Amino acid sequence: VRLQGFHGKYLWAEDDFVTVSQDRDGTSTMASLWRVEQVGHSQRLRLKSCYDCYLTASDIPCLGGATGKKVLQTRPSKLDCAVEWELVVVDEITVKLRVEHSGNFLQANSCLPPWRSSVTHDSFCPEWSLWKVEVVDSPPSKLQVEKNEKALLALILALGQVSSLPKMPPLYDGRIVFYMVAEAESEVSDASHWHYVFFRGRSPDKLAKKLRKEIDVVDDKSFAVCIRHPANSSKLYPLHLELPPGTSPIYLVVLKSSS
Template structure:
């Protein structure tokens, strides 16, 4: 039997069992993604000459020009060297560790990720690191030890001269798009054990603040003078996208050693699930909500059909907020959708409903779905649930 993560309505929802899935719709319930929490140091892997980031990549794709795009989503410090057996991770500076990084996440001492706010100006920290706002593209600066971090909006992480609060030494960190990329958008990475500090040109450090509002979840640049705040300038770096191998020639010339390429990924690693849960960002004081998905989060494959977003209601027609599942549906009939949702949810007798935007009541869907394959939001209600009867024509 297989370890199985169950879905559907309670008591099945979020439960874990071991079973043999016999229905097509539940075959994927026994599939698990594996995140490497502890990566073996490079000096222990010297005999194999394989990069830990490449070894534990969680999503690989094979392109037509035989290059590889590797991703790793380790929640621990995942920047590792790419060298041979003569080079260990302790021999590498912070800049050399960043040579393989193309897109990163920065996680603070408070276990929160550095996010670019939707207003395209503010930055904050939040525990939801799965959204695009947590991804920062790394840009190298020629003849410099600094880096630039570009947000998903094309803006840069910027150390400003604006005081965060009057009478307080900390200055605001924003996302900006200056006409000229000056030293305010440059951050020098400095190793502190397995973590990184980011220093501005003028000696301050990128700092994730804690405590009560307005300090909570704010980001400033400052020099911490209190012993209890020394950890607030330390960051874990998660490498989300590793530089493609056709660009490693420049890495070899800059670091002085040749990278070792891992073998091609197996074919099954290039496939993706046909649906996934849509995560929503938790609310925060004085911070806006973040969109759970965007163009960069969607599959790069062209999908035929429409996206159905559905929630499961209880027998009273009540729906829990924040839980929404999506699937790709190619049909046009309500009955076809009903059968598909039966398979997805594991429920036998259901009513597929839509919510009236005026009175927020649930009404059963009838006949055909709307044309043009537009996305739909529906609610799955057990047949004995509390829904409004459809009006007579």
Template sequence: MEFFQRAKAVRLKSRHDKYLVAEDDEHHVTQDRNGSSPNARWFVEPVPVSVAGEAAHFLRLRSRYGGYLTASNEPFLLGMTGRKVFQTIPDRFDSSIEWEPIGEGFQVKLKTRYGNYLRANGGLPPWRNSVTHDVPSRTTTQDWVLWDVEIVEVAPASSPSPATKPSMVDSRPTRSSSGPNLESSESFSAPPHKVEGRAIYYVVADDDGNVEGGFEGHSLTFNGTSLEELTHKLQEETELSNIIICSRNPLNNKLYPLRLQLPPNNATMHVVVVLESSKVAKSFQ
């Protein structure tokens, strides 16, 4: 817990030199190299001992959008042990948003109430840049649950009265009919969020152009209409080179490459990334 004792806000850097970030959709969580983004900042809220009911120290991590880092029961992939991690604003606090920091050298593990650890995944899509909670079973992934803690804002020193009991209701954002009211939390200092650009949901196809699952979980915000710039951005996101951005014909379900500029409006787009060397890319010629 000493990693977070004086922290009001932190950044968490994974084994892959990427930061835990809250995506702009205010729901998903991923990894990104841009640690200077406000999306990489997480506000620290200690769980009061009177609420936890035990000696262990737990904490909650809140994104700039007011959503708490949440260990869900939803499998990341069918047949795999890893489960998805989201940012959520629960109606009531529960154990799914509580994490126990466990120091290991100069790094920390974040453990759920049920024994899983916050894990930064690597490898090929859909694993790349994803975040799950799991117990690593392979030696090669043991350090994927280790995080560097970078304190970006120090909490002011306070001496609460012993007679004052912490309230878990008053410490969290409240909901209203028009959305979450974040003004009730003192530590939330981010300005109102305004999304600029369009949401691009993407998947990477295999050699034959097949895609497993849907577009959920892989997205970015893109400004402009340049196909060349989007290609460069997706090469950075996927860590692939020589790619072709495609769309899928809704009539015959076949892929076709995008050749022109993107639509001038900011409508959400769903694209498929294929390698230029793939079989499906050769069929475009």
């Protein structure tokens, strides 16, 4: 992917293998390309530069009166939370990247002193934490950029390993709930067509109500929201407990019959 900051410049990996900066020329070189690595099954990700270094939230303060701490390229011997960024979706093509341990966001700073187009993790200016996502086709030599509403969704689907591209809602608020619809438990498989909704809160009843509306179910008796057994994906259990805290995606099965 490429990430274009609030000031129109791209997140840029300098060839010293350490510095991260911004540059307007984001399409003619590999320095603006970042490879996405998923962290488990969460919305956390790592970004790797063309120099095989990770985008890292350091503890080094900025100099010259600028707020925030430096963002660097590093090759740590052990991958930890400093190289992990939580994906926060703002709209169809815009995200924020949050540092989990500090709550700060990846920030593209102004060209004016004391920032001078630096990249930090900070909470100084919320607008500077907005990044437009451009998904780049591979191989990189073609550099065909998908600049439409599917770009961000392609990133989300790559993280969630979901096989389809449904219409993207205008605003992300809460967590992503992926679900498949089946008439019977025997129809459930990983090859099934996945849908998704955005849901805020932890109530299983409110989520079930939202899903009933999404798939247009009138009869509650022929409707069940289920979770799959972690060790045996063919076994389903009704969803009765509250959803886990946080905004990590969840995967559900909706049965449209009394089975």
